[in-house]
Amino acid sequence: MRHKIKFFFKVYRGGIFVIFTALITGCVNSSLVPKQQPTPATTERFSPQTNSASHPPSCQTxxxxxxxxxxxxxxxxxxxxxxxxxxxxxxxxxxxxxxxxxxxxxxxxxxxxxxxxxxxxxxxxxxxxxxxxxxxxxxxxxxxxxxxxxxxxxxxxxxxxxxxxxxxxxxxxxxxxxxxxxxxxxxxxxxxxxxxx
Known part of the structure; x- marks a missing residue:
């Protein structure tokens, strides 16, 4: 994510007042975008039945x-x-x-x-x-x-x-x-x- 920030300062006697203005531009955080649900083909690829062929689970009684x-x-x-x-x-x-x-x-x-x-x-x-x-x-x-x-x-x-x-x-x-x-x-x-x- 890329941000552009601009700062504006005004100096007065007896103190400094800072006016902070931030202008943010750039791409939207991808983590805020809902993830697309996997397609049935993707779900099938990683199904327990397929995994058990190469990495079988522990035997249950x-x-x-x-x-x-x-x-x-x-x-x-x-x-x-x-x-x-x-x-x-x-x-x-x-x-x-x-x-x-x-x-x-x-x-x-x-x-x-x-x-x-x-x-x-x-x-x-x-x-x-x-x-x-x-x-x-x-x-x-x-x-x-x-x-x-x-x-x-x-x-x-x-x-x-x-x-x-x-x-x-x-x-x-x-x-x-x-x-x-x-x-x-x-x-x-x-x-x-x-x-x-």
């Missing part, structure tokens, strides 16, 4: 299903693999650790058990955080591990159900599951593409 894949035990340790499947018609992303909670018979968090995020529970193979894009019917998995060896006379905290929440989601799945976490710790690893071997 409603888009997924979850199931137990397998259980392995050895040297007192138990590892369970769970898999998410994208049951929707659009791709989505999973990144990071799922939420995992042990529940008692009253559907309350099991007391005396702490869930710990870990990259390598009871295993020499570490699993790094990585973004997993799930196409429709695509699968991703994670595993949990705990120790079920109890000392003589020890009563281990035992779950009746578990809650699984996909990474970056708010709602959870509830599954029946008996976990005897005798050490009071359950380790969970981050989501990986496909089914963990």
């Amino acid at each position: 409603e888009q997924l299903s979850v199931r137990k894949v397998s259980t392995n035990a050895g040297a007192g340790n138990v590892a369970i693999i769970y898999a998410f499947t994208n049951k929707s018609s659009l791709p989505c992303n999973l990144y990071g650790y799922p939420g995992f909670e042990l529940l008692d018979s009253k559907n309350q968090p099991l007391k005396g058990v702490k869930v710990i995020r870990s990259s390598s529970p009871y295993s020499a193979k570490q699993q790094s955080l990585q973004q997993v894009t799930l196409a429709p019917n695509g699968q991703a998995s994670f595993d949990i591990a705990y120790n079920h060896i109890r000392d003589v006379g020890q009563s281990c905290p035992t779950s009746v159900k578990i809650e699984i929440t996909p990474p970056n989601a708010y709602h959870h799945f509830t599954l029946p599951e008996t976990i005897n976490a005798c050490t009071g710790k359950v380790r969970v690893r981050p989501v990986q593409p496909g089914i963990i071997q």
Whole structure:
């Protein structure tokens, strides 16, 4: 914006009176002009459906299903693999650790058990955080591990159900599951593409 300003001064004895006259010419501030609404073609170009193809959003619980894949035990340790499947018609992303909670018979968090995020529970193979894009019917998995060896006379905290929440989601799945976490710790690893071997 360009302004032209002219100043006129009149000096009188005992003081100065300034007569300020500003003549402003130039273009109108563009920010005051209402913006033109995008055409339907522009709206379609930047629609969420188009964006999701190249940058899928985080998977929401409603888009997924979850199931137990397998259980392995050895040297007192138990590892369970769970898999998410994208049951929707659009791709989505999973990144990071799922939420995992042990529940008692009253559907309350099991007391005396702490869930710990870990990259390598009871295993020499570490699993790094990585973004997993799930196409429709695509699968991703994670595993949990705990120790079920109890000392003589020890009563281990035992779950009746578990809650699984996909990474970056708010709602959870509830599954029946008996976990005897005798050490009071359950380790969970981050989501990986496909089914963990």
